[in-house]
Structure formats: structure tokens, C-alpha cells
Amino acid sequence: MQKLYRRIITWGKSAVRSIAFLPVPMMLTGLLLGIGLFYFETNTELSARVAEKFPALMIKSQETARSILSIFIGGLITLVVFTFTQLMSLFNQVANSYSPRLLPLFTGDRSLQFTMGFYLGTIVMTLIVLLSIRSDEAGYVPNLSVLLCIISGVASLMIFVYFVTNISGKIRVDAIIERVYRQGVDAVKKERTAKGFSEQSLPEEVVNWPVIPSPIDGFLGSVDYAKLSELAKTFNTRLYICTEKGEYIPKGLPLLQCEDSLEEHQVQQLIEAVSPIAQKFGDWYLPPVRLLVDIALKAMSPGINDPGTAINVIERLTGLLNRLMHTPIHNHYQSEAGGEVWMSKRNFQSILMEVMQQLRTYCKEDTLVTRRLFRMLYQLYSETGNHHRNKEIVLEEIRYLLADSRQHISHAGDRRSIAQDIRYHRRQSQRYLHKMDFLTE
Template sequence: MKQFYNRTISFFNVIESKIAFYPTVLALLGFIFAMVMLFLENRGISKYLIEHMPILVVDNGDTAMTILSALISGLISVVVFSFSMVMLLLSQASSNYSPRLLPGLISDRRHQVILGVYLFTILYCIFVLFSIQPTGDKYQIPGFSVLLGIIATVICIYAFIYFIHNISQSIQISNILQKIFETAKRRLHELIDKEEHDLSEFPNTDDWYEYHSENSGYLQNISFTNLVEICEKEDTQLHILPIKGIFILNGIPLFKSKKELDENTVNRVLSNFNFAREELVSDNYTLAFKQITEIIVKAMSPGINDPGTAINGIDYLTELLGIRMQKKDTNKIKRNDNVYIKMNTVDFEDLIYNIMASIRTYCKHDIIIVQKLLLMFHYLKKQQSEESSYRDVLNKEAANLIKDAEESIKNQVDIERVKKLASTFNLKFQN
């Protein structure tokens, strides 16, 4: 039952990020609401209102049909325009910033809900329109349902105004960076809060029994609660080999077990690994570093040449790296003082190397960006660090940056300014 619940939650998390999820749900609700209102009409709700509050009810069949037809036509035009705006947003974000931003923009609930409100109202008006009998008397006309359709259309108009405002904000790079940063920051703090500060060594797993993946895709979520229960029941320990968030190919080693497991137990373990075909920052914080790095690199490319955006991206990278320094490179899952699971994570050294390798390639010639990066290293060295080796990594990457800058910057005044900042790290240019 727990495994079924875990798979259901994982499936919901995947489809929730699809752009058609909320529109589909709300469109279905629109159909259901139309059926409910038609049922109430058959019970005489419009008849009652005509007798007590006639101002709220449309009592002419031709008028009701004309109103609903106009509402449906107008709303379909609004839907087409709104979907066109969404596609334009995605196209501009992909070409100007990074294609990796698309899953995050598509999963924006506000856009999905607004499009869903449109579809809700359209389907509602269509089915109410079908129920109108132009030749019937005023007591047979679903007047109150028509009124609700008019009110829903007014709500759609205000939703459209908000949609225009929101989409104009979403395309701004500062807001994109802020959203990526907030999501990654929240995810990092969650991991740090759950991290077990256990000093005991995990056994060497070289001679453990190895089991392979039966699926392919990005390793998105793992149900550690279920895995710990399996470990307790089978009296074993697990070592999860791939780093969460990377693409797993079918048949590669997925985990190791201290004890040999039967086929049924292996299948139960594998059922707690969730794979997806796209990456989300909310599931994998390292993706935020990739996205921000790609935005910086794209901003410094000759075709765009936007140092201001690159500087903003470095500011967000600096704060995220400061938070990452509070997290250990290894992750252990324990219960009742017993360590059951070890999971490989992205080393801080590999993380910052991959970031700086890309940035150095495109930014080493720009004195402003080089100064900003050196200030980033200066800030990070002063932050609280979970492991002392992190500061050695910062010194190493700062030295690499200075070496590349020396080879790329030709102006002597600029070189002297970089040397002055480099003295903060006790590093010198190579002559």
C-alpha cells in the first residue's frame, strides 16, 4: 500500500508540471458544474428566481442564446491569444537565456490555472447553450445558469488582465533568476535540515551485491522511508550509486546491497525510484546552478553581450554556493541511530569546477566579470563551511580564474586591478 501511495504521489508530481494539467482539470470541472446547474434548473431554480428576483434571470431564449454564443466566441479568441503569448514566452526564454528554463516556465501554476479558467467557462457556456429551448416558456430557460456564465466571463476578463501582467513579468531575466534562486534555496535548506550529522563511517561497498536499473530517465525522487523499512526487514544496508538528478540508462548499476536480495525484494526496492524525462529545480538543486551558469554564459556571448545580466547571475550563484557550503558531500539515511542508506551526491569540488569551467571560457577577458568572480570567492571563503576542504577548492578555482584572466586581459591597468583583488586569496599571477 505504501509503495502504491509513493508511486501515486510521484506520478502526480510529474504530471503536475505539464502545461496541460490544470487546464484539463478545470475544463473537466466546467463540464461537471454545467451538469450540476442543469440538474438544478430541472428542479426549478430559475423559476424560483424569476418569481422572487427576476432581475437576476434572463427569461428570453433568443437573448440567452445570443449572449452565450458571444461569450463563447470571445473566450475562444482570448484562449488563442493567451496560448500564443505562452509560446512566445517560451521561445524567447529558450533563445535569449537557456532551453533548460522551459520546464520551470511551463510548470508555472498561474499560467496553467488562468488557461484552465478560460476552458472551464467555455465548456460551461457550451453545455448550457445546448440546453436552451428558444420556443419554450420563460420557466424552461436556464436563466440563472446564463447569469453564472456572464459572471464567469467577467472573471475571465480580469484573469486575462492578470495574465498579461504576469507574463510580462515572467519574461524578465531578473524574475527568472529570482524564481530559480528561491526554488533552489528552499530545496537546499530542506536537504540541510534533513541531513544526519553522523560521524560514523559507512562500510566499504566494493564487495557488495550490485543491482541494475530497469528503467531510464532522470533520477527524480527516491522514497527513503520505504527503503529504510526494507533495510530493517531484510537486515541489510544500501548504497545508492547514481547522483540524484542525473540521467540513468537502462541496465547501469543503481544500488548495492550488503546482503543478497531475492527478486521480490529487488523489485520492491526498484519501485521506490522515480524516473522522469525532464529536470526540475524543485527536485534537483544542482540544476539551478546549471541554469544560472548557462544564463551567465549566454549573456556574455558575442551575440547578446549583456554583462549586467551576468553580474546578476553571479550574485545569485554566490548566495547559493554559500548555502551549499553548509551541506556535506555525502548523504546518509539513518533510523534509531542505525545508518541504513548511503547516497552519492555532487561533490562541492565538482560542482564549482563545472560552474567555473563554463564561466571562465566566456568571461575571462572581461575585467568587470573577473573582479566580480574574485569577490565571490572572497565572500565564500568567509562563510561557514561544513567541511574544511571546501576552502581549498575555492583557492584552487580562484587560481584557475586568475591564470586564465592573465592570458586573456592585455591592458596592464586591468591586470594590476586583478592582482590587487587576488592578494585577498594570497595568489599571484604567473610570470
């Protein structure tokens, strides 16, 4: 049962990122609506009543009705082909210009899915209505069905205009950066309000706990913490997930550690609640940080060379890293009636180090971006407050950045501008900084 539950959760996460998430249900809706209209037309007098009240909107000729519906079907199929072509062009541009890891943001976009789904649903419904118009001596025309198909066709044209306007705004790099940033902010808020999670010291004896290896190759993703806590209470033990969320785990490497040795069937129950999955999901705070860094690195590549985009990314990274710096790193979970479960988590030092290592490597020779990186680090330092460990972490990255800039920026004017920025930022942060002799020229 637990294995089935996790499969459903994993399938659900994959489905919402698929471009077919809305089109398939909307096609089925169009099919059911077409069948429903056929039933009402043949078994009720609803169409006749509508014809009496709105005679000008009714079509009396079967040939005219067929011609109109055929035109709408052909036109909508053309719109579907054009829209799909535009989507493929959009995906290709995003992958080449920004990062291929941004594609799930666009394939999971509800407005694009709704546009495709409305087209396909309207085509299916109109096709069924067209098939329901059969030649007879009475010349019967399902007026209500034809009217609804015409309305849906006109609405499709309006949605097409919306699609063109919408897609032109979504491919702008500043809109993409803002979207990824907001996704990261929401993930940080979710982390702060997560129930049952807390930040606690890892038991020292955890290094001696028995290891449970990974049964398959995959990513640590949809972990059922509530079930793990319940199992820990049932087995009278404590658990430690020794692999970080989102990391790839080869088969046979440590996945879990358990305080006590367990029976084989007990181990199997634990594995079912935490077993790796084949796909990597980005529904937490670290993937948006990495996406922003990817966009900045792509912008600083020789083929693009766009420092302005990199600076835009660094501005958003400042806000996101500031939130992460003040967010507890939840490494412990315990339900109300369950046992203790620890987990391996990235701390702020490792996140900042990963970000700066990549940005320094690609941006160390660009004076403008380097100056903006110094500003970001000083802003983070000003927000550390009384947290001395975070102060040391940020100061260390400032030292590394200063060493790189001294080595790779040789122009006297550029070095002078960086030194002026450093002195300015130091004065702005003087109420927090106590001793920074290493920054003097």
C-alpha cells in the same frame, strides 16, 4: 504495490509541471457546474426566487439569452487562441534567450494554468447552458444559469488583463533569475530539515559489496528511501546507492551495492524502490544552480553578449553557493525502525568546480565579469569560518581564475583593475586569510 506507488509519485511530479495541470480539472469543473445548473433550473425554484429579488438582472427573451451566450463563447475561444499563442511565444523566447531547461518553470506556473483553465471551464459551462435553452411556447429562460455565465465571461475579461500584465513581468530576465534563485534557496532549506538523513563517512569495505545493475536506461529520481531502509532491515544488510541523484544511468551499469548477496526476489524489491525513471526532475538544490549558470552562459554567448545579466546571475550564485557551503551533504539515511542506506552525493567542491569551470570558459576574456567572479570567490572565502577544507577549495578556484585572467586578459589597464580588486578583497578578508602570496603581482 511499491512499483505502483513510485509510478504515482513520478506521474504526480510530471503532472504539476504540465501546462494542463489546472486547465483539465477546471474544464471538468465547468462541465459539472453546467450540469448542476441545469438540474437546479429544472428541479428547483431557485431561479424564480432570484428573478423576484433581482428582476433587472434577468433576461426574459430566449433569443437574447442565446445571442449573449453565443457572443461570450466566441469571444472566449478567441481569448484562448490568443493566450495559447502568447504562451508559445513566451516559451520560445525563454528557450532561445535564456535556457530551454527553464521551460518547466513556466509550464508549471499556476497563474498561467489558472488563466487557461478559467477560460476553458467558462466555455464548457456556457456551452451547456446554451444547449439547455430550448424553444417552447412558454419562452422559459434559465435566468440564474445565464446570469452566472455572464458573470464568468466578464471575469474572464478581467483575468485576461491580469494575464497580459503577469506575463510581461515573468519574461523579464531579472524576474527569472530571482525565481530560480528562490527555488534553490527553498531546496537548500528542505535539504537541511530532511528527517532521517545525516552526513556520515562511507564504509571502507563498500568497494567490495556486490553490485546490482540498473534494469533500464533512465535518471535516478524518485527514490523511496524509507522503503529501502525498511528492506535493508528486513534483509539484515546495508545498501549504497552508487549513482548520484539526477544522473543518467545506462542499462547494466551499477545502480545499487548491497553488503550481502541477496536472492533474486529480494533484489527485485530493492530495484522497485530505486529504479531509474524516464524523466529528469529538478526538485532539489543542484538543478537551480545549473539553471543559473545556464542563464549566465547564454548571456555571455556571442549572439547575446550581455555581461550585466551574467553579473546578476553571479550575485545570486554567491548567495546560493554560500548556503550550500554551510549545508550538510546528507549521504546517509536510516528510518526509526529501518536499516542503513548510503548514497552518492555531490560535495561542495564538485559543485563549485562545475560552476567555475563553465563560467571561466565563457567569461575569461570579459574583465567586468572576471572581476565579479573574484568578488564571489572572496566572499565565499570570507564565509568559510574555521572550515579549513572549504578554505582550500575556494583558494584553489581563486588560483585557477587568476591563471585564466593572466592568460586571456592582456590589456594593462584591465590587469591593473583586477589586481586592485584582489588587493581590496584580500584586505577585506584579512581576518580569515593567513597566507596568499600567490596573489601578488
